[in-house]
Amino acid sequence: MDIHKWKAIIEGLLFAAGDEGLSIKQISLVLELHADTVEDILTEMKKEYDQEDRGIRIIEIAGAYQLATKKEHAPYFKKLMENPSNNTLSQAALETLAIVAYKQPITRAEIEDIRGVKTDRPIQTLVGKLLIKEVGRVEGTGRAILYGTTKEFLDYFGLKSIEELPKLPEQTSDEFVQEEADLFFEKFAEAFEDLT
Template sequence: MELKLVLESILFSSQKPLSIAELRACIKEAPGYAEEPIPTELQQVKTAVLEQTLEDLSRDINAMGRSFRLTCVAGSWQFVNAPEYVAWIKALVGHRPRAPRLTQAALETLAIIAYRQPLTRAEAEQIRGVSVDGVLKVLIERGLVEQAGRAEVLGRPMTFRTTELFLEYFGLKDLEDLPSADELRRIPVEKPPGLNTSDPELDTADDADSGADTDEESEDNDPDEKCDASDADDASDADEDAFDEDDDEDWESDEDENVEEEEESSAGNGFDDDAELENDPSRN
């Protein structure tokens, strides 16, 4: 009796995929149900031997060209029908409504989570460039994405990761079977402000001081304000010059009036002197 045939019979009779642990448990409990003694090598099977035997069985079935395959999805093994025989299977079991296909936005968001998990909603939005709230809700409802705990950053936002159903949905053994996407993995994600130091308030204060210094420098270096100040100084000087000219005209006008008064006074004094000389008896 070969281990390969034992595994084939177990998987053929199972209604669901079986993990390595479930297969080992089944093999370990089999002697209690056996009518004849079971060889010792089939009672205690190491994990490495079990995995290698399953790989060999899968290759043998595929090489035989049968209508079914043995595949490992999300770490569990199961028999599945070959895609080319789907029409006859549908005719047997009838048409069953399938869940609607994922939209392009959902596939893009799911790919980001798959390659960068665990990550927060904000990080997914930064990579994709748009909001992912609605899409993320759909992925969680479909069972393809689940919460993975809170991130150790400011605010402790929730992180997300893919589920085993995601691997089954896309026929993947594990996340290592994902196609290469080095470019997606290399996209830098900026951390929220205030996470670069142990005291988040320090970064905020520094940013505020930096902003104030920048505003002061911009005010000092603003050419428009300098031009306005220069124009104001020129206007002030022009007003002072105009004031000085008015003062000069007023001073000259006052000086002319004083000269005229002095001339009239001199003329009056001369007339009085001549009258006094004529009436002076000593001159006679």
């Protein structure tokens, strides 16, 4: 396979990995390439991304490579986030936010276990809207990011502290849980829309 195809695959892998990033070892295992070869390709890609006409770059944090936006474009990202049309949250983002609010600190994997689906995009949205943030790392292998709510979350929902969240019901029949979840997310969405 030629180097352009390897670069395209690595780019896709980094995009899919999101803010978790990938180590050279992880990429080399997936591509079945020697680690030195992967490192050379990443070095070349970093140089290409550093060109003025590119909107993203490749960064390395704690041995993990990830895609990131360029700092000089920050004023445009700020305008995007302040745009009123971007103030609504999807159902997936609302569900993720509710899980983080009640179970914090919590990892992405734990959120996915609860929701039963991937949560990369909702987490990115919530971090971008400053409703959740990284509050630490899990000890041990992988050091997964722990997420928690922010001061902005409390401000949006008019809470003095996280303890003011409504208590979850203790009854746990599947039908009851589904009805309560639907009602909760409906109220959560209405509250968010009223505040934006």
